[in-house]
Amino acid sequence: MTMTLLEIMRTSSVIPVIAIDEPEHAVPLARALVAGGIRVLEVTLRTKHGLEAIRAMSEVPGAIVGVGTLTRPEEFVAARDAGAVFGVSPGLTSALVAAAKSSGLPLLPGVMTPGEVMAARENGFQQLKLFPAVPAGGVGMLSAIYGPLPDVTFCPTGGISQETASQFLALKNVACVGGSWLTPKDAIAAGNWDRITELAKAASGLRS
Numbered sequence: 147m148t149m150t151l152l153e154i155m156r157t158s159s160v161i162p163v164i165a166i167d168e169p170e171h172a173v174p175l176a177r178a179l180v181a182g183g184i185r186v187l188e189v190t191l192r193t194k195h196g197l198e199a200i201r202a203m204s205e206v207p208g209a210i211v212g213v214g215t216l217t218r219p220e221e222f223v224a225a226r227d228a229g230a231v232f233g234v235s236p237g238l239t240s241a242l243v244a245a246a247k248s249s250g251l252p253l254l255p256g257v258m259t260p261g262e263v264m265a266a267r268e269n270g271f272q273q274l275k276l277f278p279a280v281p282a283g284g285v286g287m288l289s290a291i292y293g294p295l296p297d298v299t300f301c302p303t304g305g306i307s308q309e310t311a312s313q314f315l316a317l318k319n320v321a322c323v324g325g326s327w328l329t330p331k332d333a334i335a336a337g338n339w340d341r342i343t344e345l346a347k348a349a350s351g352l353r354s
């Protein structure tokens with residue numbers, strides 16, 4: 147089953163941004179999130195275990211696994227081959243546009259200004275990540291962008307929490323938000339998967 151980026155974004159109110167420090171954490175973490183109703187998982191390439199984690203988490207029933215922190219064109223094919231079904235980048239360059247098209251990996255590119263939104267749209271991207279969302283202007287920025295550019299849909303990420311997520315999710319041009327608050331490092335290190343499931347349940351309840 148191939149999902150479009152928009153379908154993936156609409157599957158989850160919150161996309162957890164995940165960094166795996168220990169490969170053995172990948173599968174229990176994915177299971178804990180899916181058990182809490184959070185199925186779309188963004189596994190970043192911030193750690194050296196990213197690709198291995200994508201491979202393992204893709205096997206977890208119900209999980210829809212993407213790759214995050216795509217900053218170099220050569221990472222696209224490797225992530226796709228590891229099982230990622232979408233990719234997220236903090237910004238967009240012409241090399242990343244070409245890599246997204248040639249690899250076929252649906253890309254959610256990061257933007258931070260109206261000009262970047264327009265440049266991304268010219269390259270065929272209408273689903274975008276506002277990054278870093280809160281420093282860029284947060285809810286006010288997204289509402290202002292909706293006026294002249296109503297045909298783009300955002301996944302704001304960066305500085306959002308369980309407490310502020312609903313303000314973003316209420317906007318017409320927001321399909322989901324991204325954040326690292328569902329995967330606290332101390333809970334992962336301690337193997338406290340129940341805590342992660344509770345955080346996921348709270349997040350998936352944001353838009354029910």
Ligand SMILES: O=C(O)C(=O)C[C@H](O)[C@H](O)COP(=O)(O)O
Nearest residue numbers: 163190214215303304305325326
């Ligand atoms: O690694 C990446 O590719 C990123 O895009 C950065 C993350 O999206 C943010 O670091 C998450 O932000 P917080 O929820 O404020 O922790």
